[in-house]
Amino acid sequence: MTKKMSLEIISHQQVGSQVRRLVLRGKTGARPGQFVQVAVGETHDPYLRRPISVHDCSEDSLTLLYRAAGRGTTLLSAKNAGDTVDIVGPLGNGFPHHKGPAVVVAGGIGAAPLYYLLRSLREAGQDVYFFYGARTKDELVMQKDYENLVSEYAEATDDGSAGYHGFVTELAQKAIAQREAHVFACGPEGMLRQVSAIAARYNRTCYVSLEARMACGVGACLGCVVPVGTSGEYKRVCVDGPVFAGREVFA
Numbered sequence: 001m002t003k004k005m006s007l008e009i010i011s012h013q014q015v016g017s018q019v020r021r022l023v024l025r026g027k028t029g030a031r032p033g034q035f036v037q038v039a040v041g042e043t044h045d046p047y048l049r050r051p052i053s054v055h056d057c058s059e060d061s062l063t064l065l066y067r068a069a070g071r072g073t074t075l076l077s078a079k080n081a082g083d084t085v086d087i088v089g090p091l092g093n094g095f096p097h098h099k100g101p102a103v104v105v106a107g108g109i110g111a112a113p114l115y116y117l118l119r120s121l122r123e124a125g126q127d128v129y130f131f132y133g134a135r136t137k138d139e140l141v142m143q144k145d146y147e148n149l150v151s152e153y154a155e156a157t158d159d160g161s162a163g164y165h166g167f168v169t170e171l172a173q174k175a176i177a178q179r180e181a182h183v184f185a186c187g188p189e190g191m192l193r194q195v196s197a198i199a200a201r202y203n204r205t206c207y208v209s210l211e212a213r214m215a216c217g218v219g220a221c222l223g224c225v226v227p228v229g230t231s232g233e234y235k236r237v238c239v240d241g242p243v244f245a246g247r248e249v250f251a
């Protein structure tokens with residue numbers, strides 16, 4: 001259920017060159033793939049919130065992983081343990097439940113919402129093959145945490161500074177071809193488009209989590225619409241997504 005809450009910060013750490021991990025105290029009931037709208041300053045203006053995906057969630061905590069790159073997230077990054085953060089959420093449609101093995105593909109900060117998905121899949125006893133790509137080594141964060149959760153882990157960088165030298169989609173292609181698995185992905189649009197095309201080629205079910213600029217986060221402003229398919233139809237990432245079937249958005 002969507003709620004507005006004021007949550008205390010348990011910890012707030014830098015885990016990468018621009019990436020921060022924010023752990024909040026509170027029961028939100030968030031599911032993998034959902035997001036929250038976070039008030040980044042002291043104002044309660046809904047248009048001064050930032051959408052941040054849920055990195056993990058437990059009975060009494062909510063973890064967010066975000067890149068402090070713009071003005072809003074830089075303001076948020078100045079908050080400390082003991083401060084409170086005002087959130088609205090959980091919002092959006094998360095990843096659907098599927099039994100069976102999963103190939104999960106992440107690009108850059110797109111890995112953030114996949115951690116909770118990986119953990120849920122593993123707790124359900126499913127085999128998970130995780131492929132984590134970025135432009136360069138510095139953009140890969142918390143690799144051990146991901147690696148410890150999965151049956152198979154591999155990373156790729158565009159510049160060859162860590163793991164496979166090339167695109168993560170090249171690693172994912174082999175796994176998708178070899179394994180009867182559902183496919184889940186989050187990252188840059190070009191990567192999602194390719195993963196979706198590879199999954200379609202091998203007739204695998206594929207879900208992608210889209211990023212979009214969001215203002216209201218609740219379906220009112222139409223600031224987050226994306227074209228879907230070839231029919232000229234648009235959908236709102238905040239309420240119709242952010243998780244979509246790959247075939248739906250990249251037909």
Ligand code: FES
Pocket residue numbers: 213214215216217218219220221222223224225236237238239
């Ligand atoms: Fe306003 Fe999606 S962010 S409609």
